[in-house]
Amino acid sequence: MDQVLYSVVQFPNGGTAIVLQSWLRDNTLLWPPKKIPLAKALQQRMEPDSTWITYSDVRQLITCQTYEEARRGEHKYNTPMCATAEIESEEEKEEREKRKTKPNPLYMDSDSDEPSGEVKKPRVLRPPNVRVPESWSQLARNELPITNEEDFNEAEALLKTEAVRQKMIARLAMVGGTSSTCRIRRMLAAALTNGLACKFSWAGKAYKHSEAKLPFRDTSLQDCMFVASRQCDRKLTQQTFSDIVKNWLRYAPWRAGGLKKN
Incomplete structure (x- = not known):
């Protein structure tokens, strides 16, 4: 065998x-x-x-x-x-x-019998070349925080690719925070502007006297945030995560200056 x-x-x-x-x-x-x-x-x-x-x-x-x-x-x-x-x-x-250790020519005596000349640097193994897709580079440089629905839909399409999704999870996990609540709010603020967040709610319900809200729970960005949050807190549940997101989206109009907070 x-x-x-x-x-x-x-x-x-x-x-x-x-x-x-x-x-x-x-x-x-x-x-x-x-x-x-x-x-x-x-x-x-x-x-x-x-x-x-x-x-x-x-x-x-x-x-x-x-x-x-x-x-x-x-x-x-x-x-x-x-x-x-x-x-x-x-x-x-x-x-x-x-690898061999060689003397630094800057600290060698000029009268030394050692032959003068350029001392080659020891060869160091290069780290692996991690290639980043062009779409991810554009997403990381230009589209965070996302400001409008058109850019958001484009980002959602890019996040369907597994490589881009993993890069987004890694970036969101680096936001940090003193607690899960603080960390999730910082992720949301890093990914969405308050103006765009006003167009979302967790379930996306429609209201009689205002514009209909888009469902944030069905987006790929929400999934990336949950996975990144779980990497930092293994005890975090979907229910706790959704409650934090709901509150952050609920007060987006107040943060944008359009409504008064009760």
Whole structure:
């Protein structure tokens, strides 16, 4: 029986996972679909087919012969202040061993017998080249916070792409906050202006004496915010998240200067 190798990989958003070596194609990872749990795919050593999800720009950290060894490697990577040499790949380890310390010419005696000349800098392994789609670059530079419905619909179309969705989740997770409530409000303020937020409510109900509200709960942006919030607070529920968003949207007209707060 051929030897099965396991790899610890890192996604562009910083997350890690243990996969089979056969699932990797250079910097591309084939991931089991939602109907197949990762544990089952690893246990049965499944091979990818056309239904599997493709993730690009995935970095391979280490390769191990057993699953337990891969778990220990992933734990060391996610542990703060761990030694880099303990988790580096074979290629990185070999590259590090090739490096040689050379004296800095700025601090060498001019009368030294050492031959003069340019001292080559030690070669350092370059980090993986994470390619960002042009659509994501435009979204990150020009469209946040989103100011109108046209730009919002364009952003929703871009977020249908998995790579763009992961980038948005990673960016929203970096907003930070002292609590889940503060963090979610900061995400909303970073993504939407108060003028655009006035056009939304959580369920999108219509009112008799005012314009109909668009449903925010059905948007891809709302889904990205919830996933980013869960990365910082695993105990956060959908109900708690929706209540915070409802209150923030409810007082958007007041923040925009159009209504008085009761």
